[in-house]
Amino acid sequence: MEPMCPVCHVAVRPADFFCYNCGKNLHEKPLVTTKFTEYLYYAGSFLLPPLGLWWGFRYLKQADARSRMIGWICVILTIVSSVVVTVWSVHLFQGITAQVNEQLQGVGGAGGF
Ligand SMILES: [Zn+2]
Numbered sequence: 001m002e003p004m005c006p007v008c009h010v011a012v013r014p015a016d017f018f019c020y021n022c023g024k025n026l027h028e029k030p031l032v033t034t035k036f037t038e039y040l041y042y043a044g045s046f047l048l049p050p051l052g053l054w055w056g057f058r059y060l061k062q063a064d065a066r067s068r069m070i071g072w073i074c075v076i077l078t079i080v081s082s083v084v085v086t087v088w089s090v091h092l093f094q095g096i097t098a099q100v101n102e103q104l105q106g107v108g109g110a111g112g113f
Contacts, residue, residue, distance in 0.1 A: 014063070027063055038070055045077040049085070052078030 002011045005019040005026065012019055017027050041059075045052025052074045059071030 033067060033070060041070065041074055042077055045074040046081045049078050049081045052081070 003014050003026075004010070005012050005021060005024055007024045008019065008022040010019065010021045012026060018025055041052075041055050045055060056071045056074030056078060059067045059074060062068060062071070
């Protein structure tokens with residue numbers, strides 16, 4: 001199926017950014033994808049999990065393969081980060097619970113109730 005201008009319905013090429021007939025912006029402007037912003041997004045996705053999903057989906061909406069790849073990496077990093085944080089929190093919580101239990105048992109034993 002040929003892509004079509006949403007305003008005047010003439011056939012346009014998939015690569016066109018503007019409709020040649022009415023001038024409608026057919027794609028959002030491509031997001032900046034320098035190496036620096038790319039790594040910034042990766043770091044952000046990993047360190048600030050909910051934001052990574054937002055960035056990721058914004059890139060996934062882009063037409064070019066490179067942006068979509070960045071989008072996927074952001075989403076994957078976000079998921080990996082969430083899993084790591086969840087596992088780590090559960091581990092930490094279990095550690096604290098075990099310590100508290102040990103101390104309570106210690107106090108109970110020493111008190112000799
Ligand atoms: Zn048009």
